[in-house]
Amino acid sequence: MIDDAWIESLPEDPWLALSQCVEIWPALRKSAILHGGAQPVREWNTDRYDDFIQIYAVCTTITRNIGEIITGEIEFAASAQANMEKIDKYMEFISAAVQRKMTDIRVMEIRRRTGALLRTAPGYTLTEGDIERAQNIINELRGLIAASDSLEERFRQRLLRKLESLQSELHKRMSDFDRVYGMIADASVLMRKIGEDAKPIVERIRELVGIAWRSQAQGEELSSDTPPPQIGTGAGTGAGEAGTSP
DSSP: OOOHHHHHTSOSSHHHHHHHHHHHHHHHHHHHEEEOSSTTTOEEOGGGHHHHHHHHHHHHHHHTTOTTOOOOOOOOOSOHHHHHHHHHHHHHHHHHHHHHHHHHHHHHHHHHHHHHHTTSSOOEEOOHHHHHHHHHHHHHHHHHHHHOSSSOHHHHHHHHHHHHHHHHHOOSEESOOHHHHHHHHHHHHHHHHHGGGGHHHHHHHHHHHHHHHHHHHHHTTOOTTOOOOOSSOSTTOOOGGGSOOO
């Protein structure tokens, strides 16, 4: 159930990664109960012991990057039965923490979108043409990234997940363009990693950034000739020649 491919597929966001661990836990737990559903009569199938250890190890690795979860790691015993019981309690705690956090995230997301739609919060407007072109660019990027032989699989999957999140958040009224501008760093990394092969991808990211920037510049009443954020021109990138022209 848990292997290297599954671990590599986990999202970079630690809460989303934990959420996926929590999703597979009930099935894993159920398959490990020999008989009895509650303490102290529950007996665990120790053939699933390694699966328990793996899910625990993955979760503790992730939670070390989340300051909001405060829980000590398990002090293991010599008994597999006792350790599986401890891991079960640990996962119960993690599941509750993830449920609370996902609810908080959802509430904040709805508030943000509602505020933008009702214009009670700062926001920027995209035209129907902007949205259509941005969606087309994202689809083109997906195709280019999926077809590229030059990208490492882990990096490819990370980019595809980012594009999926970005596409789901494109609306006529936007509170910010953080996800779009986050692609600038990815474009710079691509240029470093695969050189000329990155050009078609970088060009489309540049166009996507331009769409976002025009909307933001208009919303902030900036001069129409204010240049957008540039790709590959940050300090230390060594790729200034690939930046966007003003």
